[in-house]
Amino acid sequence: MTEWKRNKCPKCGEENPKKLHEVPDKNQVLYYSMQGNPVYKKLMKCGVCGEIFGNGAT
Numbered sequence: 001m002t003e004w005k006r007n008k009c010p011k012c013g014e015e016n017p018k019k020l021h022e023v024p025d026k027n028q029v030l031y032y033s034m035q036g037n038p039v040y041k042k043l044m045k046c047g048v049c050g051e052i053f054g055n056g057a058t
């Protein structure tokens with residue numbers, strides 16, 4: 001049984017995936033790709049209220 005991890009804005013409660021966008025947290029580099037490009041930790045940004053929050057994935 002797999003549990004679908006749902007993102008939800010902690011500020012306004014929006015959970016429509018089309019309103020929530022992934023944005024890179026450029027303060028947190030997870031690793032560097034084989035091309036040498038930094039891969040940043042992902043944060044979620046709410047398109048409704050603009051709140052930026054973690055998506056729970058580490």
Ligand SMILES: [Zn+2]
Nearest residue numbers: 009012046049
């Ligand atoms: Zn929101």
